[in-house]
Amino acid sequence: MSARAGTGRVGRPRSRGGADDGRTPRQEILDAAAALFSESGFAATSTRAIADRVGIRQASLYHHFAGKDEILLELLEASVRPTLDVTGALRSQAPDAASALHALVVVDVGTLLAGPLGTTALYVAPEVQQPRFEQFREHRRQLGEVYAELARDVVPAGFPVDAHVLGQVCLHLVEMAATLPGVDQRPQQIAAACLGACGVTGDRLAAAARGSEDVRAGLSAPAGAGHR
Numbered sequence: 001m002s003a004r005a006g007t008g009r010v011g012r013p014r015s016r017g018g019a020d021d022g023r024t025p026r027q028e029i030l031d032a033a034a035a036l037f038s039e040s041g042f043a044a045t046s047t048r049a050i051a052d053r054v055g056i057r058q059a060s061l062y063h064h065f066a067g068k069d070e071i072l073l074e075l076l077e078a079s080v081r082p083t084l085d086v087t088g089a090l091r092s093q094a095p096d097a098a099s100a101l102h103a104l105v106v107v108d109v110g111t112l113l114a115g116p117l118g119t120t121a122l123y124v125a126p127e128v129q130q131p132r133f134e135q136f137r138e139h140r141r142q143l144g145e146v147y148a149e150l151a152r153d154v155v156p157a158g159f160p161v162d163a164h165v166l167g168q169v170c171l172h173l174v175e176m177a178a179t180l181p182g183v184d185q186r187p188q189q190i191a192a193a194c195l196g197a198c199g200v201t202g203d204r205l206a207a208a209a210r211g212s213e214d215v216r217a218g219l220s221a222p223a224g225a226g227h228r
Contacts (some may be wrong), residue, residue: 005040008203026064027054028054030078033071042127069132076128076136079119080143083108085107086219087146093218097153099143099211104150105191106212107219108143109177111189117178144171154198161197170194 009144018072023031032053036045047068050120051058086107112120122128128136133171173190183189188209195205 025054026058029056029061029064030071030075033068034075034116034118034122037072037075037125038121042068042122042125043081072122072127073133073136075116075119076122076133077139078115079112080136082111084139084143084146085142089219090215091146091150094215095211096208097150098195098204098208100214101147101150101154101170101198102191102195102208102212103144103215103224105186105194106216107173108174109187109190112174112177120175122176123175140171144168147171151198154195154200156199159199166198169197173197 029050033045033050036049037051040049045068047061048058050068050071051061054061065074083104087104090103090107091100094103123140127133144167144169147170148164151166151170152163155161155166173193177186177190180186180190191209191212192205195201195208200208
């Protein structure tokens, strides 16, 4: 995340009235940028277009962000770091790996649904493969490794699917959560799908869901505190 985050600095006046939903100007910029990047692509979106969407002057945008790269990196990092930061607590507090995996999925989906819903579509943008976004790619890789490690501990003996593959399956199931509107209890449904892919069903799945609920209740920070 940018070093400018949380500075509390006040931007220049708006060209029109701001949002009345409690978002900060910085968050309005991030939300507008995520929408425009998804609609038009990163390369075709200018900082002027982002400023116009928010209703601020372009100079005000530069008060919060150095440019488009910084905006995109913050969007990407905020989509993985809130979950990555609690993986240690989830694993240490869970009674077993199945409960830890269930809790991780629920927290991760909550993070995704709390933020701009088009962010995961940006993962495949050509610009994100450039060296300047290596930090995000490394953090996402680390999150995928946590999924793989938990999957390896969860699968029954002789399970025919490699744990690394299962980890990627779980990661991608989580990242498609925003494309499933109207599904009740999306986090729990996707968690059940991930555990089912690892061979965990029936009573074992029900026990994992109960353990997951206890683990999440014990977290010091609420789930879904970021953007994905």
